[in-house]
Amino acid sequence: MKRFLPAVLLPLTLLLAACSGTSSADGSGGAGGSVDGKGAVTLAVGDQKGGSEAVLRAAGELDDLPYRIKWSTFTSGPPMLEAVNAEAVDVGSVGNTPPVFAAGADSKIIVVAATHGSARGEAILVPEDSPLTRTTQLKGKSVAVAQGSSAHYQLVASLKKAGLTLDDIKVTLLQPADALAAFTSGKVDAWAVWDPYTSQVLHAGQGRVLTDGEGVVNGLNFQVAAPSALADKAKAEAIGDYVERLRRAQDWVFDHPEEWAKVWAKETGLPYEVALGAVKLTHGTRVPVALDQAVVDSEQGIADTFADLKLIPRRFDFADYVDDRFNKDLPPSTSPARSYGKASSR
Template structure:
């Protein structure tokens, strides 16, 4: 497996695993038949492989629910948000960029919770034999990235920091499994991607990091709810309890990194060493923060960047797509470790 990242056996888990950062995808969704909990209220939760359900179950936070959770698994953030807009999902987790594209499309979504971590797992990778040592050298070169993903914005921001624009490189819009194949076969010069793909390439010694998103992107992930669910008093109460449990489970990871990596590896079929590297680099850094004005301003920068590139059809006021009712006593988004704009 370490000798050949592009093998069919490895491409399968890569195709299945799209983290909360997920990219644009037209892939179909799968709905699990079972439910957790009991009671008259059913909360329809959108998830991604190895995501919220896995971490909640590992942390023991799905016990003693007085409402039911019906899980639906999506390949990535954009189709999950399409389901939120269609009222098929009440709440679900995504990265920092899919909500911007959903807002640009005028979708019915509300960001209700946020986590902040480092962006060290968000990288631009180059092959080991590449002569490139800085981002500015990518001018005129081909870069693979998943359209609409957090890596898409990371690429835009990293190029800008190096004095370049998106038009200065040859962008190849590829989903991770296809991008991996293109990267390892030398068909692209670089790959903008997120963990666990970063850890997968590094652990297999198939590439190295040219630059990371640390200090460049905001390191945010979100839970996004359907406005209709928030207007339903019983579902709104269930969402509050669900978010409280998810915050505790995320904090649990910090002191149980090896235990969580074992669960995550089993759930995603990734090698344990890759899962553990990703947990240590990315997952264990996440801290729950308030959905506040600095957070809105940070997301507004992403929206404005994509509007300027004409990848979003209209001006977006991101503040119209948040709901702060679940902030409680959470720290400000700017006070979290490694906070960035």
């Protein structure tokens, strides 16, 4: 597994459109590499709606930070990784497919941490009054999806399971906000998406699940960093601390689902009861896992699939984009997702 690779810069148009705002979490105390003894290292972190900042804050993991965090919010993983490639973001959280598209474009990105959980939040939605009841019935229909997102691969895999391909449907590439508008106005027949959007549509009575990703996709999520940040000793130490805080926060979510649901409801606009159900279904099931060979093999399969479809410009070895220095004593990536009502897999 290599750590640093040369790459070309991607256009920043999506990056600029996706940064919806920033906030900062300032900590006191001196981290290794601080130049003024007051947490001078600033970590630029990419986030998504109801994501890392919210869970870290709820779990108390933003208290007493030995470095500063500058947050940028993105609509999905692909534009976030454009920012990582451009060194505008040091590290950020994405699903299983954005790193494949970024690496396929020879971007400067390195996967540094992983979680494994339920894929039920990854869903293909249809309107409540849609006549569609089976995935096979998507043939000839229009489906909205964000290019290079985790939902993109879930769509490919679900179609394959039903004996279909992308050529059998009309793919409409849209980011979530535009996809929601197209979906609710009837301009597309279905929408492949992820939580919290799945939960929002279901709660609003705007759609239902045609099929989900459980047993179809690998359920992996990643922290992806910029090679330049990893090459900087102080920033690398901060990234290591940051991913460890996220792991503790994920444990906190499993032990405090009601508290997290209250926070997540506020972040997403969902009613508490709906948020709690979504937390127990997807968010609370995640287990921090090692970046091991099973991860590489699974992601390589996704990369090869998109290369075969000619949706990424080249073939590559996913292992070249993995840095396992922060693995510590984490369980293997094949560890089962957590399930409420059963013993924790920790």
